[in-house]
Amino acid sequence: MKLKKRVAVCVLMSAVLVAVVVVLDVETRLSADPDQSPALASVRYAFHQRHLQRTGNASRELASSQLSAGAEDPNHQTSTPFPEDGSAHHHPSRPPDQPPDPYLDLHRLVASLGRKVERPHRIHWNPTIGELLGRDLRENSTLWDSFHLSISQDELYGAQDPTVNRLLKYMTTLPISHVSQTEGGTQIKLTIEFVDGGRALFKPMRYPREQETLKNQFYFTDFERHNAEIAAFHLDRLLGFRRAVPTVGRRVNVSRELFPLADHHLRSTFFFSPEHNHCFHGKCSYYCDTAHAICGDPDMLEGSFAIFLPDDTEVPRTRWRHPWRRSYSRRRRAQWETDSGYCELVKVIYPYSEGRRLLDLLDMAVLDFLMGNMDRHHYETFKMLGNNSAPVHLDHGRGFGKAHHDELSILAPLYQCCLLRHSTLATLLRYHKGPERLSDALRASLSTDPLSPVLWGPHLHAVDRRLAMVLAEVRKCVAKTNDPSKVIVHDSH
Amino acid sequence: MKLKKRVAVCVLMSAVLVAVVVVLDVETRLSADPDQSPALASVRYAFHQRHLQRTGNASRELASSQLSAGAEDPNHQTSTPFPEDGSAHHHPSRPPDQPPDPYLDLHRLVASLGRKVERPHRIHWNPTIGELLGRDLRENSTLWDSFHLSISQDELYGAQDPTVNRLLKYMTTLPISHVSQTEGGTQIKLTIEFVDGGRALFKPMRYPREQETLKNQFYFTDFERHNAEIAAFHLDRLLGFRRAVPTVGRRVNVSRELFPLADHHLRSTFFFSPEHNHCFHGKCSYYCDTAHAICGDPDMLEGSFAIFLPDDTEVPRTRWRHPWRRSYSRRRRAQWETDSGYCELVKVIYPYSEGRRLLDLLDMAVLDFLMGNMDRHHYETFKMLGNNSAPVHLDHGRGFGKAHHDELSILAPLYQCCLLRHSTLATLLRYHKGPERLSDALRASLSTDPLSPVLWGPHLHAVDRRLAMVLAEVRKCVAKTNDPSKVIVHDSH
Numbered sequence: 001m002k003l004k005k006r007v008a009v010c011v012l013m014s015a016v017l018v019a020v021v022v023v024l025d026v027e028t029r030l031s032a033d034p035d036q037s038p039a040l041a042s043v044r045y046a047f048h049q050r051h052l053q054r055t056g057n058a059s060r061e062l063a064s065s066q067l068s069a070g071a072e073d074p075n076h077q078t079s080t081p082f083p084e085d086g087s088a089h090h091h092p093s094r095p096p097d098q099p100p101d102p103y104l105d106l107h108r109l110v111a112s113l114g115r116k117v118e119r120p121h122r123i124h125w126n127p128t129i130g131e132l133l134g135r136d137l138r139e140n141s142t143l144w145d146s147f148h149l150s151i152s153q154d155e156l157y158g159a160q161d162p163t164v165n166r167l168l169k170y171m172t173t174l175p176i177s178h179v180s181q182t183e184g185g186t187q188i189k190l191t192i193e194f195v196d197g198g199r200a201l202f203k204p205m206r207y208p209r210e211q212e213t214l215k216n217q218f219y220f221t222d223f224e225r226h227n228a229e230i231a232a233f234h235l236d237r238l239l240g241f242r243r244a245v246p247t248v249g250r251r252v253n254v255s256r257e258l259f260p261l262a263d264h265h266l267r268s269t270f271f272f273s274p275e276h277n278h279c280f281h282g283k284c285s286y287y288c289d290t291a292h293a294i295c296g297d298p299d300m301l302e303g304s305f306a307i308f309l310p311d312d313t314e315v316p317r318t319r320w321r322h323p324w325r326r327s328y329s330r331r332r333r334a335q336w337e338t339d340s341g342y343c344e345l346v347k348v349i350y351p352y353s354e355g356r357r358l359l360d361l362l363d364m365a366v367l368d369f370l371m372g373n374m375d376r377h378h379y380e381t382f383k384m385l386g387n388n389s390a391p392v393h394l395d396h397g398r399g400f401g402k403a404h405h406d407e408l409s410i411l412a413p414l415y416q417c418c419l420l421r422h423s424t425l426a427t428l429l430r431y432h433k434g435p436e437r438l439s440d441a442l443r444a445s446l447s448t449d450p451l452s453p454v455l456w457g458p459h460l461h462a463v464d465r466r467l468a469m470v471l472a473e474v475r476k477c478v479a480k481t482n483d484p485s486k487v488i489v490h491d492s493h
Numbered sequence: 494m495k496l497k498k499r500v501a502v503c504v505l506m507s508a509v510l511v512a513v514v515v516v517l518d519v520e521t522r523l524s525a526d527p528d529q530s531p532a533l534a535s536v537r538y539a540f541h542q543r544h545l546q547r548t549g550n551a552s553r554e555l556a557s558s559q560l561s562a563g564a565e566d567p568n569h570q571t572s573t574p575f576p577e578d579g580s581a582h583h584h585p586s587r588p589p590d591q592p593p594d595p596y597l598d599l600h601r602l603v604a605s606l607g608r609k610v611e612r613p614h615r616i617h618w619n620p621t622i623g624e625l626l627g628r629d630l631r632e633n634s635t636l637w638d639s640f641h642l643s644i645s646q647d648e649l650y651g652a653q654d655p656t657v658n659r660l661l662k663y664m665t666t667l668p669i670s671h672v673s674q675t676e677g678g679t680q681i682k683l684t685i686e687f688v689d690g691g692r693a694l695f696k697p698m699r700y701p702r703e704q705e706t707l708k709n710q711f712y713f714t715d716f717e718r719h720n721a722e723i724a725a726f727h728l729d730r731l732l733g734f735r736r737a738v739p740t741v742g743r744r745v746n747v748s749r750e751l752f753p754l755a756d757h758h759l760r761s762t763f764f765f766s767p768e769h770n771h772c773f774h775g776k777c778s779y780y781c782d783t784a785h786a787i788c789g790d791p792d793m794l795e796g797s798f799a800i801f802l803p804d805d806t807e808v809p810r811t812r813w814r815h816p817w818r819r820s821y822s823r824r825r826r827a828q829w830e831t832d833s834g835y836c837e838l839v840k841v842i843y844p845y846s847e848g849r850r851l852l853d854l855l856d857m858a859v860l861d862f863l864m865g866n867m868d869r870h871h872y873e874t875f876k877m878l879g880n881n882s883a884p885v886h887l888d889h890g891r892g893f894g895k896a897h898h899d900e901l902s903i904l905a906p907l908y909q910c911c912l913l914r915h916s917t918l919a920t921l922l923r924y925h926k927g928p929e930r931l932s933d934a935l936r937a938s939l940s941t942d943p944l945s946p947v948l949w950g951p952h953l954h955a956v957d958r959r960l961a962m963v964l965a966e967v968r969k970c971v972a973k974t975n976d977p978s979k980v981i982v983h984d985s986h
């Protein structure tokens with residue numbers, strides 16, 4: 001009887017615990033690989049999130065009371081609930097434009113910290129998907145297979161591997177065999193199938209190059225830009241990350257290459273505009289209608305073609321919620337926006353507590369800040385490459401929206417964690433010093449794209465300006481510490 | 494037994510007939526005042542509509558086959574289903590810009606036709622709503638009452654009556670007491686209540702003055718323009734129609750004059766944009782969301798204020814479907830677009846078969862063509878003023894969208910019916926001759942509005958250009974007839 005009671009109580013408590021875990025997990029939408037991420041860490045993270053969001057409600061209430069108060073005192077500008085820098089605790093000063101700071105202190109630091117670890121203490125194993133699948137690259141492998149099988153734990157493609165460039169060039173003329181609308185997301189994307197079986201994700205042009213994010217639009221209501229997708233791939237490669245999906249621009253003929261090859265559902269949404277341009281709008285829950293159609297001019301339409309990653313059924317990926325994700329709400333703010341100690345919470349949570357992951361997020365923050373991308377809500381890793389593999393940089397359509405505004409809050413992971421990869425800082429310093437500045441390198445790299453010029457001039461200018469701002473943040477971090485090797489770090493492998 | 498059979502057959506046939514009438518009436522959505530419009534005419538009209546639309550299906554099928562064919566032959570421009578002039582049967586030549594044709598032939602014609610009817614053969618009775626309601630205007634009547642009670646069978650306000658100007662001026666500073674979203678329509682409008690009980694319909698600014706209809710937008714997907722509402726009222730008055738709802742521009746403070754006075758539903762949609770502008774989006778089925786919000790700068794918002802007509806419960810109105818209504822579809826075309834003999838069908842149908850109504854539609858066509866308004870789907874009359882009263886010109890938010898395109902199909906009633914009021918033609922000729930051209934008069938009239946300049950320059954220029962095109966159409970009509978008095982006609986009263 002006593003044993004029975006005990007068992008019953010145990011079962012009941014377990015049930016309650018499981019229910020709590022499930023609820024927390026769903027609510028925080030913390031999607032992590034259950035094989036890799038211990039349940040305990042998940043619970044702890046979820047608890048932190050819930051708990052701190054709850055106690056952080058004061059700020060939310062403040063925001064809504066300010067909204068009401070705004071009506072009575074509309075000129076009280078500082079009371080608006082969205083301070084431009086996105087942080088109540090961090091007020092960085094921007095470096096003056098003239099004369100440019102050479103950041104010699106950081107150069108010296110990078111050089112001295114670089115010497116210390118000249119000899120890696122153990123050999124780093126960097127397996128490829130091909131090796132893990134037991135599939136070798138052969139001479140007659142397609143470029144698609146070659147790209148997929150060469151994806152490694154450290155990077156999507158090798159620095160010296162000519163495959164990606166070949167594949168991108170190949171895609172610009174490869175005949176299309178089938179077109180369908182890609183599921184998911186709020187904006188229309190097409191899955192393009194080529195005659196040789198390869199596939200690409202097509203994002204159509206919606207804006208001319210010089211059209212900036214419309215006034216009063218939030219980062220989450222802005223249209224995506226096809227040219228931002230292309231430019232992000234080049235920028236990521238120039239920074240030495242090689243984690244962004246290879247993407248190339250191409251002009252397609254709506255009447256010849258999309259309409260006749262579109263599947264039934266998509267095809268029914270094609271029409272001619274009053275200006276006789278061939279248009280389509282697809283089917284989705286938001287803005288897939290006549291008023292938001294995508295139109296050729298009259299037939300030709302620019303778009304970005306991103307190579308499909310290996311099929312998710314064969315090489316599954318894990319989708320991770322970005323810890324510095326924004327609220328995607330007009331009124332709510334994310335915890336990191338109000339809590340300057342947020343990084344301390346993240347640091348102790350797996351997988352950010354060990355390995356390369358946190359450093360990868362910091363690289364991602366630098367990449368996003370340079371292009372002004374506030375839309376980094378998730379990222380992915382390949383399951384078979386483990387949790388110490390490089391994340392894939394996906395979805396950059398909301399980058400390069402504002403050329404004259406630098407959204408410093410994108411650097412929150414950097415100024416809250418005070419951490420950056422030694423190699424990343426070295427690369428940034430190299431571009432800052434010149435003679436080839438980052439904008440020069442980006443312009444040269446983008447000039448190879450069929451849609452060149454890919455970026456409007458002021459966006460190139462912005463990249464250099466923002467690079468200096470990243471360096472300024474690193475300098476502040478170094479100034480705060482006695483041990484710069486805690487700020488500028490090497491991967492532990 | 495025989496009699497019983499006969500009665501049964503009779504009853505059955507009547508039932509079938511009634512059913513057919515109901516179905517046809519519903520399907521064609523011919524909303525006419527049942528008290529005034531004989532059922533027979535309604536049936537005949539509905540029959541014409543159904544019948545001719547059915548036989549006219551060839552063109553619709555042609556359009557959709559062309560849409561498919563477009564994929565195979567995308568460069569075959571002439572096969573697009575939307576010819577710019579909107580008519581397969583009518584190919585007007587535009588008058589050359591230099592030198593301007595003085596249209597002396599029409600001047601002579603108007604003068605000669607005017608002389609013939611110098612003495613009206615009977616006295617015209619023009620009752621006002623006040624007279625019909627038995628309510629006199631008193632010295633202490635409000636401006637609102639004064640405007641409402643003075644609406645007459647012939648016009649919304651008298652040519653010499655100072656009430657409208659006073660009321661418009663009064664509205665620009667009158668404190669607001671309550672704000673709510675107006676039901677109906679696809680775009681957000683607000684009902685503004687003033688402290689003295691008066692009411693106005695508010696349409697907010699969505700576009701800067703010089704923003705033309707976006708490329709690839711249809712007339713039915715274009716945003717409405719507040720300045721078009723204001724300009725339409727002035728243009729209508731200058732043409733001597735006095736049938737457009739008096740409208741004035743005003744800047745409101747979103748934080749002080751809208752947000753705190755908004756009803757509960759509307760108020761919940763207010764927010765601050767990333768640029769700290771105070772915005773709202775209302776609640777409706779289309780585009781009432783964050784991405785389509787209306788924003789102050791940071792608080793101040795321009796809008797048009799149209800005086801409310803008398804309350805519909807007290808002075809009910811009839812809503813009429815416009816016979817030359819467009820299809821509001823990307824693919825379908827209206828019957829009048831493919832049938833050049835369409836006016837012959839309309840002419841024999843009550844209320845177009847007698848009285849002033851058809852002439853009023855022709856005036857409306859001229860007004861709409863001058864401002865490029867393709868969105869005239871319905872019009873209204875006051876029931877108590879009878880069917881021989883002036884229609885009210887409502888909803889001009891889609892006028893003044895394209896300054897460099899003249900949509901000649903708006904003149905279809907004119908070139909299909911070959912009919913125009915003598916007084917309207919005389920007014921057009923006067924403005925065409927100058928010295929005060931229509932654009933001069935419009936500019937001068939609009940300069941009194943608080944939002945002056947109300948129109949972008951090219952729109953003013955377009956008004957003069959289009960006026961000459963109206964005259965060219967009239968001349969063609971005169972050339973086709975032996976009796977010009979059948980083209981340029983006087984009201985029969």
